[in-house]
Structures are given as C-alpha cells and as structure tokens.
Amino acid sequence: MATQNPKGTRDFLPKDERVQQYIFSKWRETCLAFGYEPYEGPTFEHLELYTDKSGEEIVDQLYAFQDKSGRNIALRPEMTPTLARMVAAQGHSLPKPVKWFSMPRLFRYERAQKGRLREFFQLNMDILGAQSLDAETDLLLAICALMRNFGFKPTDFRIGLSNRRLLNALLEQLGVENRNAVYAALDRRAKIGEEAFGELLAEAGMSPEARKTLNDAMGCASLGELEPFCVSDEARAALDELRFVLGRMAALGHGESVGLDLNIVRGLAYYTGLVFEVFDAAKSMRAVAGGGRYDDLCAKLGGEKVTGVGFGMGDVVLKDLLEEHGLLPDVSRDRLDYWLVSFDGDVETLFRTAEALRAKGRRVAHPLELRKFAKQMQEADRSGAAKVLMLGSDKAPEGSVEVKDLRDGSQGVVPLDQL
C-alpha cells in the first residue's frame, strides 16, 4: 500500500519515461516545424474557469478542492480554458493570429480503463485570432505530419470532420428547441445503443419524422448526399465550410486521411464551427486526437472576441496505437557513449576521465564503487552504453585505452584524445 501510486495514475520507470520522452520530442519537433510557439499555464485553475465553459461530462470529472485560503480550485481537465484565459488577459497587446502549442498534464476523475486514465499528457495546438478556415487546414496538416513523423501511413488513421454549425442549422430546420440535449444524446450514441438514443431524442421533444430526417442526414457519407438536407442559408453556409476544408486537404494530398463524419459531435460546450476527431483506421480504439473551432470562448472570459481553433492529442491512446503498429523505437540502447571500468581500482581516474570526455560533449558514466572486473563488465552490459573503456589495462600504452564495442563485441586500443 505504501508503495502504491494513486489509482488511475502512472509511475514512469526509466524504460517507460524514455518512451514518453520519445513521444514528447516528436510532438515538440512537429509543432516547431509548423511555427507553433510553446506556452504553459498553472496545473490548477480557479474552479469557475471550467464550470460554465467546459462540457457537463468534464465538469463532473473535475478534481476540485478548496485551498487553505478557501479558494475553489480545480486541477486542469483540459488546456483550452487556460489558453483562452491567457490570450484574453493579453488583450490587444498580443498581435494576432497566434499559433501556440503546449504539452500539459491533465486530470479527470473517471473510471480508469483502456485508453483512459485519471492523469495524462495531451499535446494542444491552437490558432487564435484567425478567421479563415485555413486555420483548420494548418491544424489538420499538423495532425497528418504528427502521424507521419511517428511512422504511421496515411491509411493507418482517419480524420473525421463535422460541423457544429451545420448540426445546429439542421436542428433549427427541424424545429428542435432543446439542442444541448440532442448534442448530449449524439455524443453518447455509440455508447448507449440505438434504442436508448431514440428515447433521448424523443425526450428532447423530437417527433418521429424529425428523428428520421436527422438520422438520414447523419448517415450521409458524402457532401453530395448531404446537400438536399441543407435547406436554410445557415445550413448551406455550414456545408460550404466542410466543402472548403475537405477540398483543401484533398488538394494538398491528404484526401486519403481526411473525410466527412457527421457522427462526430465533441462533448465540449464551447465549440462553434468545424469539429474533428482522429481515429485508427479500424476505429478499434478511442480517438487519438480531437478538436474544433471555439470562436466565443475568449469573449466569455471577459476578453475581446478572439476566434479560436485547436485540438488535443493524448499520450495514452497514442502510445497504445504506436505499440500496436510496432512503431515504438528501441529506447534502451546507446543512452551513453562510454561506460568506464577499471582494472586497477583507481576511482579518481574514472572520475577524471569521465569529466574530460564530458567536456568534449560525450555521455559518460562509471561505477561509483568498484567490484571485481567481471561484475564491472556485467554492469557495463546493463548500462545501455555503446562502448566500454577499460582503464588501467596493461594492454594499452600510456595515453591509450582498451575499448570494447558493446554492439558488435569488437575490441581494440584507441588513443584517449581520439575518443
């Protein structure tokens, strides 16, 4: 019990943490390649930042508490409210648009299960202050680049695109008053099954005909099929948004990875436009990423109106997916350039040689208490080093050192200044 981590959290031993660092470095590298700038915020925020703005489900899952001064505090369950708060606080002094990224640790008190933990990391990429739908294009291209940089093929994943605005317009056409109830039902549809889904729509006041029309529209696999359902100007304008972004992505060579998926709703309350989710091709796991446009969030936090669009990509499903595709690199080897061992028990010379090699930019370590030579070589094997330097060997003349390559087992004598 004393050695147990809290439920839904993870201990990262070095073999696990090296995998995390691999994921983080790919995330960071891709963001920087697209010109996104890094930011961070506090791990906890004032509770009010979430209670009005996030979705109901996420608010139910908050780790919330009072601090010693009685402030209502919550561990951040998502990054977007923090981002919107920071941008709103800058006001006009921050030239727009901005492209920002962060890799926050997030917290949700929910049932721990495959792909879902109570504490996880999430890459967030966002563009604030851009009206153009090419903000969406930039983010979708970044998702394609992320997946490619991890080694996935364009057919290994699928980005499904929908539009909150279109859904809203369709529900308006159908005369639905209680749209939030319908969104909640749609978001839970896959989990609860068709019967319960139909009942929820009926409870939301939808007639059997309205339900059938909605169902038919949601089942459309192409923009062409969907077009007849879009009667109002608003619905047609929303359809055009989908057409624009899908067309742009196809023109840029990503038609294979991006498509229409009207079943995507997104649980969060603040989305106002296009929404999207990324799944493995077989859709056998939870979404690996998801996001959309939130044009009203900054203004709701008391700032000026600043448009926003962004997505989050969690580390948990991503790691499962990388494992399934055999795409996790072997992170156990070549962590060190040299491991030093000693024939003559002179520890100070180990320290001195290590310092000299580090000054030349090498990664070097050595035992801190000397055992028998055979034991030292066992330690060397475990060290993950590329080569062992054997100090104090009488085979090596002054100024030289005996070297064993741990990758191929070859041995030789090398002048120290050539290391």
Added chain:
Amino acid sequence: MATQNPKGTRDFLPKDERVQQYIFSKWRETCLAFGYEPYEGPTFEHLELYTDKSGEEIVDQLYAFQDKSGRNIALRPEMTPTLARMVAAQGHSLPKPVKWFSMPRLFRYERAQKGRLREFFQLNMDILGAQSLDAETDLLLAICALMRNFGFKPTDFRIGLSNRRLLNALLEQLGVENRNAVYAALDRRAKIGEEAFGELLAEAGMSPEARKTLNDAMGCASLGELEPFCVSDEARAALDELRFVLGRMAALGHGESVGLDLNIVRGLAYYTGLVFEVFDAAKSMRAVAGGGRYDDLCAKLGGEKVTGVGFGMGDVVLKDLLEEHGLLPDVSRDRLDYWLVSFDGDVETLFRTAEALRAKGRRVAHPLELRKFAKQMQEADRSGAAKVLMLGSDKAPEGSVEVKDLRDGSQGVVPLDQL
C-alpha cells in the same frame, strides 16, 4: 478576475516558456551526460507518503484534499518520497545502484515571494543503492557541470557541505535529548535572529555551556578547526566523511566551488548523512539547489533498505540568478528557418511550399489569411524567422524564389531545391 491565474502560479507566454525550455534542456542534457536515467511519477500521491517522512514545514504547506472516493490525496511538494516509493516497489528486481533524474512540477502552499512560488519545477538527481561517498561526488560534479553549462564561473556559486551525522554526534556528546527541536532551531536561525535562536536552544534543554560549544563548533570554517570538537568515534567518523568528499572534489579541480558550511541543516526529516546547499557567491538569494543522503527512506516505505543520496534544483531562483548574471540567451530569434509571404495571394501554394520544405526538415510557417504585402512583411518581422521567402514574385524565374535574410537585410534569388 476571470483572466487571473491562481496566486503563486505562473502563466508562461511563449517568451517565458522558451526560457523554461532552455533551462529544461540544459538540465536534461547534463543529466544524460552523467548517465542519469529519466523517471516520472504522479502529480499527486496518497497523503501518508508525506506526513511521516517529510519535514514539518513541508507538511504544513501541502495542497491536500479528498478525491471523489474519499481518498486523502496531496499534490507532491517534493519528489524524493515518490522516487523512494517507486524504487521500494521494484524491490530486488531493480539492479542497484541506479542513477535517476526527473524534472517534476511541485506544489507548496506558502507565502509567494521572491524566489518562492506555490508551483515550480525542480530538477531532481538521485543515486539509490550506492554505499560509497563517491555517490555524493558524482552528484556534486553534476552540480558543477550544471552551473558551468548555464555559463556560471566556478566562483559565481558555492556548494556548502555539512553532515547530519556529525551534528547528531555533537548533540549526543553534549547530552541533548530533543535533537529535532535543535535541528528546527538551526534551520530557522538565519530567519529568526540570534536571540530567538538562543531561546529555542534553551527550550530544547541545552545549558549555556552546551550552547556555547555548539556555537563554537558551528562557527568552524575548516576541518582542522572542527577536529577538536569531534570527541566520539561517531563524530570522528562523520568528520572523515566530510574530509573524504571535500578532498575528492578538490582533487578533481572543484576546490573553488565546494567548502565546509556547518550552518546547513536542511529542513527535511529523512536526511541521514552529508547534506549540501548551493548558493550564489554573494549568498544574496535563496539556495539554488540542496540535497543530501537519506539511507532509511526506502525501508520506511516498506521496502528493503536501499541507500539514497540526491538533490533538487528549482527553476525559480535559478532563473533569477541567470538573469542577474546576464546568462539567459536571446530565445526570440531563429525559431523558424523560413517565413513565407505571397505576392499573388495564392494560399494553396504557401501551404504546398511549406509542406515541401518541412519534408526536408525545415521549420516553416506562413500567414493563414493574406493581407497587403507590406502587412505580410510586418508579420514576417515578428515571426522570429531567419529568412523570408517571397512567393509569386516576378523577379524570380520558374523554380526559384526571392529570399530576404531578416538578420542582415540582404536579398537575393535562390533555386527552390537549394533551400
């Protein structure tokens, strides 16, 4: 109010976050150069992990709360208990010694002031399972390397070394029963002044003569001066530990940076041997790092006995010190290799060119909605890019592009495949 971060926390705008990333990358690079392996743990732990093992002050400063299942949880105020827990959980299956590092975010509810925040980052380097005092040597060398890698000179900082075991032996010689009260008084000495300090010692049951002897011993600036105070075998053995490590560090060329400082006590309850703190040379700030040996912590957590020694280096004082010494690099420039602008308003070509350059490993960005050319060039200046590529210019023949170097203002025409 809605746009305010919680008291004692920080928002990191990109200009701030780039500085953080600079600090983190130097931390990581140095740890890897010494062969320390990365690990991480949960942001919160079961409250019991801290209440018995950490110092009183740190327990008073805990962010503690109950989760939705009534578990007592605390945001981690320090990393060592998590590390000891993880190593204890591995038991014999983990070959020792291990050299591990982490860069956790930590939380302490205390009065926010210069050098002290409620949320901060802290590099932790630890060696577990090594008996030899050369574990201390390895860590002290790493501190010297960290400071050097940040650009500090050996005389810019000072590592003060003391020994809990020696203090304990001196108090035993003086017949002091309530040693924890004396440690607490010593730890607060600088803050509370000599008069209050003397009163606390008297309250702990120390006679005027015992207080004078302790004071004289604590005032010793060298091992030679200290020697006559060390009467018991235990005291002499503890003195030898200090002599060994100070001697080793001097022999390895770090005599300028490391010295005896018996006023260092360290607030944490679990230290058992050498303790040390790192200050700026003028001692004008709080400690930039501190640590020591904790040989009993793993066993206290229900594991086998595994020796430990390690230190923490916080980001807050370090950043202040880097600023004071003018050692923070200019992180605003060369974030991008290329910023693209367009003469002819063809956004798709911007996207296409950016993708092609990124495939070659370049960092590239461009506007998402095209303004007049002069406005585009203003954006380019703000972008932090090294060069601007001007697409659609009639000065550049097919397959070439007009390039402006933003660092020196020079302009020219370059074939696209040579970028």
